[in-house]
Amino acid sequence: MGTLDKGLRPGLYVITDSKLTPADRLLASVEAALRGGAVLVQYREKTAPESERLSQARDLQALCSMAGVPLIINDDPELAGRVGAAGAHLGQEDGSLARARRLLGEDAIIGITCHARLDLARRALADGADYLAFGRFYPSATKPDAPGADPFVLTEARALGKPLTAIGGVTAQNGEPLIKAGADLLAVVGGVFGGTPDQIEQKARAFGQLFAAHHPLFSLSD
Numbered sequence: 088m089g090t091l092d093k094g095l096r097p098g099l100y101v102i103t104d105s106k107l108t109p110a111d112r113l114l115a116s117v118e119a120a121l122r123g124g125a126v127l128v129q130y131r132e133k134t135a136p137e138s139e140r141l142s143q144a145r146d147l148q149a150l151c152s153m154a155g156v157p158l159i160i161n162d163d164p165e166l167a168g169r170v171g172a173a174g175a176h177l178g179q180e181d182g183s184l185a186r187a188r189r190l191l192g193e194d195a196i197i198g199i200t201c202h203a204r205l206d207l208a209r210r211a212l213a214d215g216a217d218y219l220a221f222g223r224f225y226p227s228a229t230k231p232d233a234p235g236a237d238p239f240v241l242t243e244a245r246a247l248g249k250p251l252t253a254i255g256g257v258t259a260q261n262g263e264p265l266i267k268a269g270a271d272l273l274a275v276v277g278g279v280f281g282g283t284p285d286q287i288e289q290k291a292r293a294f295g296q297l298f299a300a301h302h303p304l305f306s307l308s309d
Contacts, residue, residue: 089304091250091271092217093196095157097302098126099279099294100252100272102161103147104229105132107280110139114146119284121154123291124307127272129176131161144170157196164190164197174198174217179207184214198252203236205243212247219244220274223255224265229276230255241269259293266301273297 090096101120108116117128130147132140144160148170151158157173160166164175164187174196175187187197198218199211208219221240223233233255241251253265254274262273279290298305 089306091304093194095196095218095250095272096126097250097271097305098273098298099124099291100127100129100274101125101279101291102129102131102229102254102274102276104276104280105134107277110135110143113143114150115284116280116287117147118150119287120279120291121150121156123279123288124295125156125279125291127157127159129159129161129274130172133162140166141169144172148172159196159198167191167195176200176220184211184216188215201244202234203240205240208244208247212249216249218250218252218272219247220252220254222253222257222274224253225256225258225261227254227256227277238264238268241265245269259290259297262294262297263301266298271302271304 128151130144144166148158160172160175162181167175168190174191176198177184177187178200184197196217198220199216200220201207201211203221211219222236223230224236244251250271251269252272252274253270257273257275258278273294279287295307299307
């Protein structure tokens with residue numbers, strides 16, 4: 088499997104969710120996704136107490152480290168630094184990339200939400216983002232009010248030369264046009280999580296088959 092910037096690989100990018108991956112199923116769910124071939128994991132938890140978030144993030148970092156897969160922390164560079172995660176993901180309202188870079192260092196992976204706007208992507212690129220996230224592309228139960236995006240924005244963003252992530256209602260059944268348009272990573276919540284570990288693993292594997300068919304740097308044999 089080929090690599091992108093900072094060792095990022097094309098493929099499935101799973102994002103945890105307090106409803107679909109509650110505390111008692113969090114590790115088992117992520118472990119199943121990793122078995123199924125997820126290449127990047129994001130811990131996203133907005134409501135749990137700080138002590139619980141720290142404990143969960145530490146457990147996930149240990150799990151991802153054993154699997155050789157980077158862990159990204161949503162909106163919290165401080166937590167990422169405390170647990171030794173690979174980096175952080177920032178929305179447009181989640182603080183400056185420069186501050187996150189100072190906290191985490193030059194080797195950290197920092198991604199930025201760009202919605203459907205190339206101007207936001209260019210600004211993120213100028214600020215030193217390591218990947219650019221666009222979406223939502225389809226109706227999303229996780230973020231129903233997020234602005235919509237057309238796959239063509241991915242094609243246009245290819246010229247920026249950074250790994251591109253597509254998010255928002257993505258499944259193995261509707262992800263093909265996004266990869267063909269330019270997505271290197273498909274960020275998925277409900278399209279993978281919410282079932283038994285066996286179901287999660289099976290859904291994750293379906294994304295691997297999708298990338299093997301449509302992304303030039305991906306190979307199931309690696």
